[in-house]
Amino acid sequence: MASPSKDATDLNPRTTHYEFLGPPGALAITIGVPAMTYMLYYGCSEETGGCPPPIDVDIILNSLSTVDFWKGLWDTQAFLAYLAWYAFTVVAWFILPGDWIVGTEIRNGQRKKYKINAFSTMLLALGLTAGTLYREGPQPFTFIYEHWVGLVTASIAMSVFQGLLVYALSFRKGALLALGGNSGNPIYDFYIGRELNPSIGSFDLKSFNELRPGLILWMLIDIGMVCEQAVRRGGFNKVTDSMWLVLAFQSWYVVDALYNEPAIFTTMDITTDGFGFMLAVGDLAWVPFVYSLQARYLVFNQVELGPIYTAIIIAVNLAGYYIFRVANGEKNDFRNGRNPKNLQYMTTERGTKLLTSGWWGRSRHPNYMGDLLMAFAWSLPTGFKTPITYFYVIYFAVLLMHRERRDDEACLKKYGKDWTKYKKLVPWRIIPYVY
Ligand SMILES: NC(=O)C1=CN([C@@H]2O[C@H](COP(=O)(O)OP(=O)(O)OC[C@H]3O[C@@H](n4cnc5c(N)ncnc54)[C@H](OP(=O)(O)O)[C@@H]3O)[C@@H](O)[C@H]2O)C=CC1
Numbered sequence: 134m135a136s137p138s139k140d141a142t143d144l145n146p147r148t149t150h151y152e153f154l155g156p157p158g159a160l161a162i163t164i165g166v167p168a169m170t171y172m173l174y175y176g177c178s179e180e181t182g183g184c185p186p187p188i189d190v191d192i193i194l195n196s197l198s199t200v201d202f203w204k205g206l207w208d209t210q211a212f213l214a215y216l217a218w219y220a221f222t223v224v225a226w227f228i229l230p231g232d233w234i235v236g237t238e239i240r241n242g243q244r245k246k247y248k249i250n251a252f253s254t255m256l257l258a259l260g261l262t263a264g265t266l267y268r269e270g271p272q273p274f275t276f277i278y279e280h281w282v283g284l285v286t287a288s289i290a291m292s293v294f295q296g297l298l299v300y301a302l303s304f305r306k307g308a309l310l311a312l313g314g315n316s317g318n319p320i321y322d323f324y325i326g327r328e329l330n331p332s333i334g335s336f337d338l339k340s341f342n343e344l345r346p347g348l349i350l351w352m353l354i355d356i357g358m359v360c361e362q363a364v365r366r367g368g369f370n371k372v373t374d375s376m377w378l379v380l381a382f383q384s385w386y387v388v389d390a391l392y393n394e395p396a397i398f399t400t401m402d403i404t405t406d407g408f409g410f411m412l413a414v415g416d417l418a419w420v421p422f423v424y425s426l427q428a429r430y431l432v433f434n435q436v437e438l439g440p441i442y443t444a445i446i447i448a449v450n451l452a453g454y455y456i457f458r459v460a461n462g463e464k465n466d467f468r469n470g471r472n473p474k475n476l477q478y479m480t481t482e483r484g485t486k487l488l489t490s491g492w493w494g495r496s497r498h499p500n501y502m503g504d505l506l507m508a509f510a511w512s513l514p515t516g517f518k519t520p521i522t523y524f525y526v527i528y529f530a531v532l533l534m535h536r537e538r539r540d541d542e543a544c545l546k547k548y549g550k551d552w553t554k555y556k557k558l559v560p561w562r563i564i565p566y567v568y
């Protein structure tokens with residue numbers, strides 16, 4: 134129950150400290166993320182002549198000045214397909230059964246309830262995909278490759294719509310705002326997310342978007358790229374080992390996230406950050422259309438790895454996955470009051486405990502290290518002809534380093550001198566003895 138002594142101003146203090154370099158940074162990312170999503174297509178595709186295409190300023194300026202180029206960004210068929218996909222995930226949330234779990238305590242003393250059926254949504258989507266593949270073969274799925282730009286536009290349009298909607302709704306009476314999203318600057322608050330958990334009844338938009346429409350679409354896009362290659366090479370048995378590896382690794386990552394759905398309720402996106410344009414565009418456009426770049430590249434640059442390289446890349450991915458899963462599992466168990474491995478911990482003045490052994494005794498974000506190792510394994514199958522397919526690894530390293538610093542600041546505020554004590558016990562940020 135909400136504490137009766139807290140009024141709306143106590144609960145929703147003004148944000149006085151900016152992140153992401155404040156409003157100019159927020160504006161740059163608001164424009165930059167959609168722009169980069171398109172640029173990674175135009176800068177790495179067979180339509181434009183390669184990865185990267187030969188750079189000729191005159192040709193680029195000429196094509197930018199043609200009506201056809203701008204018309205190509207809009208594709209009604211792709212838009213309708215995207216809307217149908219989004220609607221499917223919403224309907225699945227409503228109709229598929231699932232347990233309701235209680236999230237961590239939020240600032241107003243309440244705990245939200247979340248319906249757990251992301252995994253069954255994925256199974257339904259995969260079942261329908263398998264049925265279509267069985268009846269009609271890979272051809273229908275080439276739609277994704279052929280309508281790429283239109284699908285990107287549709288996902289960005291949905292993100293803008295949701296960003297504006299949640300920003301407007303956050304002004305209603307009684308809304309609980311994110312501590313970092315109430316600066317009063319509309320550009321910044323729109324970007325970072327003003328309201329902590331925008332919901333329609335029991336439908337929570339932030340956790341829904343984080344796990345369903347973007348993440349499952351990423352896997353379906355990868356399947357679409359396998360189908361495109363199968364059509365070009367004359368059958369699934371001719372699809373390259375590199376393409377199968379990318380599909381297997383990335384699908385496994387998605388399956389793992391959906392299977393462990395309850396674990397996202399202890400991540401900082403859910404517990405601390407608001408839901409605004411940053412997460413909307415990240416979830417809906419960036420994850421499916423940028424994270425699948427390696428698979429799209431392998432459609433037009435078909436790499437055969439052979440058994441030795443395949444084995445090495447699988448080993449790198451498995452090592453990363455092991456660290457990622459075990460570290461996330463240790464923290465999730467611990468935050469839910471369990472400590473099956475009897476790990477050591479310190480108790481803070483706030484009452485919360487912090488693990489000081491196991492993976493969380495090796496570095497302060499061991500899960501990031503595992504995630505990064507996996508990211509590297511997803512790019513390796515593309516070979517070394519172009520650095521562009523390693524974009525994900527570089528972006529991800531920057532994102533996680535920045536995220537670590539944001540979390541460090543937040544934990545310092547939360548735990549005060551106990552955090553400093555914890556940092557002395559666990560001095561490494563992400564990679565032990567390196568960083
Ligand atoms: N693929 C992708 O694009 C992305 C993936 N990720 C992944 O998402 C996952 C979640 O990441 P994220 O939410 O950023 O961070 P973490 O899962 O690392 O969670 C950080 C929080 O954990 C708690 N914590 C910190 N130290 C300890 C400790 N020693 N013992 C117990 N609890 C501790 C603190 O919260 P408190 O004390 O309040 O509980 C802290 O705020 C990661 O695996 C990350 O790799 C993240 C971003 C993008």
Ligand SMILES: CC(C)=CCC[C@@H](C)[C@H]1CC=C2C3=C(CC[C@@]21C)[C@@]1(C)CC[C@H](O)C(C)(C)[C@@H]1CC3
Pocket residue numbers: 162166343344348386389390397400402411412414415416419420
């Ligand atoms: C600048 C920009 C593009 C920002 C958006 C960042 C988002 C893309 C990421 C923020 C946190 C994320 C998480 C996952 C996907 C990427 C985003 C949305 C995640 C769902 C991936 C699967 C993992 O298992 C996870 C559930 C731990 C993870 C949670 C955080």
